[in-house]
Amino acid sequence: MKDISQSINKVDNDEKISGKAKYVADIKMEGMLHALTLRATIAKGEIVEIIYPKLPEGYFVVDYKDIPGKNIVKVIFDDMPIFTTGKITYLHEPIALLIGPDKFLVNELLKQVKVTYKEEKPLFDWVDSVIHYEFKKGEGFKPKKGDIIIEKSYETSYQEQLYIETQGMIGYMEDNEKITLVGSIQCPYYVKNALVQALDVEDKLVRVIQATVGGAFGGKEEFPSLIACQLAVAVKKIKKPIRLIYEREEDILSTTKRHPSKTTLKALMRNDKIISLAVKVGLDGGANIGLSGVVLSRALIASSGAYTIDNLDVQGDVFRTNTVPNGAFRGFGAPQMMFAIEMFVDHVAKKIGKDPFKFRVEHLAKQGDYTSTMGLYRDPILLEDMINKAMEVSDYKTKRKLFDQKDSYKGIGMSIFFHGCGFTGSGEKNHIKAKVKLKKQGDSVEILIAAVDMGQGVKTSFRKLVAHILDIEIERVIFNNPDTDYVSDSGPTVASRTMMIVGGIVARCAKEMKERFSEENFIVEKVYEQPSYIEFDEATFTGDAYPAYSWGVNVVEVEVDPVTYQVKLHKTWSVYDVGKAIDERMVYGQADGGLAQGLAYGYLEVMNHKDGKIMQKNMTDYIIPTAMDMPPMETYLFDNPYAYGPYGAKGVGELSLVGGAPAVAKAIEQAIKRQVYKIPVTPEYIMELVNNGKD
């Protein structure tokens, strides 16, 4: 049999390239109405009065008064209203939907709505801590008299997912009672559960179907539940199909982004080693908490990076501010932390006069070490071999020396990092409880799971996985877009969990099916079984935070223009351990795309707010890289099978984003002979460093 890693064409190539694939905007229904959102024009205050224009027949306003159930979007922390009841906590907060058959007229009516507010002073400083976590490892941070302590602070700013398809959904009613939503979503059951709560109806009266998704990157994890609830309430009231699709600017201004962060790290040094590390992380949660606590815990767990440090004192806060709520984004807290810790280890080494590379290698995590939360790195860690490979292919040592010369504006940087696969802690076991069904019907086999193909290739990799185990042609394996009336709740399509966790269960189903394959029609159903040795206490942050870890090394070579301070990327070399690639080319695709997004987070993508208003509100001003900006990327994969992943597969999706920012920042540091403390490292920041910074 062929090695599973051998690449095949993606199964949806044809429908996507030909334009046949149906995105939300391609779906048109008889009698469909259009919804537009009325939004707050202040960052904080109370609505005093709303005066709507006289609505023609067939036009409607839908607001909080129409919600049959709870006026809360069910996420993880339930504090986001579906529609405001009058209290405004951020600019562009949704107030109501205006709905009608002619979108032009709906838009005109929207412009005529007059809202008066009683404004209050908005809060933008990070002072209102709404979540605080802390934990210690070993003896924490206890300096003795005369100990050397090195302290540095790091900042990261917003990042916008910028999926090419904006948020969108269609809702309609079936049989005069059942409400169905078709949407661009990552998590069909998150949406379904939110709808059940908002409508206060029985489970079976709500149905969620995934349309083809034009990119998500975490941006369609929890946010779509908000518009789904709004739309469902509207459908319940009006009883007609309604479509709600965001404009690009509306999407950027009002949807969740990566949390800006500030991290302070303190190292306690003895014998040129970090004996203890004190970590303090602050995240800007925006106006609602939502997923921020989970983002924070992932950041805190990653606080010692790919290194083992025996003593830790880790603290973190989510601050509420009157800004657009922040949420899920590929990497989920890890990119912020990996940037801080990766810069810090180099800065500490330089401070004590040690070679940063040697210093880092001396601290590398090894199999059998305790993790930051006193879990165990049970599986082999191949970092040293991976680093050697990256150094060899990039000629790292020679270049590092060469670029150190005074007039060289070139630099080469290396990041070493990991990503915890699957939900943090006991999330999989206690909260998600993934269920999977595999159905045999005659000659074909159907995969019934809630995993969403948002471009990453789930439809291909899962069909391939099942076909490979059953040893049948891939054409005989069916995988339709998830529809909650048919598929089991296998959990959300997030957290680098889909292949490792859901794929693991699917593989177990397929193995059982293989034994019974002579039977005509039957279903195999299985649930997630956490490896028995994995235990995590969420209250104290103790135990194994993840069942497995994926590892990576990125090397980036850059050149900085001394006249304009612009950064040119020359080349990247990456080595990843994702256990086992279920399809090599798809992993390379994730590797290139993730790294581009990670590099851009590090040097290119500028987003900030002024008085709560996002300043880069369209694709002209929010700069993501083009093909011209990205250099050739070389990627190498190391097999390191994980016992519970299908064929040994671990997480892929987020890993490749996590190391990009520190790698490019380090390369820029060498090119300009200055230390970098925040990302993105823009030409403006480089100019400041060159003119004022210290080496």
Place this chain on the structure above:
Amino acid sequence: MVNAYVPKTLEDCLKLLNEFDLKIVAGGTDVLIQNRAPSQLAIGYKKDVCYILQIEELKKIYEDDQYIYIGSAVSLEEIMDSMIVPEILRNTILEMASPAIRHTATLAGNIANASPAGDSLVTLYLLDAEIEIRSMNNLRRMKVSDFITGVRKIELAKDELISKIIIPKFEFDQAYFKKVGPRLSDAISKVAFAGAYIVEGKKIKDFRVSFGAVNVTVVRADELEQKIISRTVKDIKKMKETIVSWYEKAINPIDDQRSNKAYRKVVALNLLREFIENLNL
């Protein structure tokens, strides 16, 4: 609802402009964005429009002894591909927007849009480019730098149309355009620079520099250039910082969502320094 006119001849076009108050649209790459409406709705034009891309008379590039003439309906892509257009202008266009936009956008549109960050303007100012303006009863010609009077402000009457861009022929020893954008393609400039010179003997015979995105319109200072011309290259290099300080006063950028004042100023002056350092005998 608005009316749209699509004249096929210049004469028809000028008649329409004489009769109605129309928004002139060529490639539309700025106008459509400025008048954008929610998806699936008609473009949000605020008045009737006149599409000029079908007027054959406006779609030619030709030359005589002194000038190169570019019709106002010629696309940037066609200009970029024309061998009679000066290399510096072709290189400037290559740095503008994306292939799709260059396929339909026009040089006349970039002039009429009069954005402080319009890349082609930097080079057109440098080349002393002129435009021909027509109306039913009049034909006039003026320098691009006189035509643009401020941010999105131009000297065009409602019955007038830019019909040609006219570029004087020069043989520079060196002439280049440098764009400083936030990324390498499809981006609006943070700063743009163009410079050109002619050396005769050891002396500078012609020296010109222009800057984009650092003031309300392109900065080109004739009086400063006159102070530099006829000095020796050696002298000019020696007085580099003095020259930079002259220009410093004319460079008055702003803070916005794309960059900041300090960066724009420093980089503009760095580009000037680099230009002076690279003057060759």
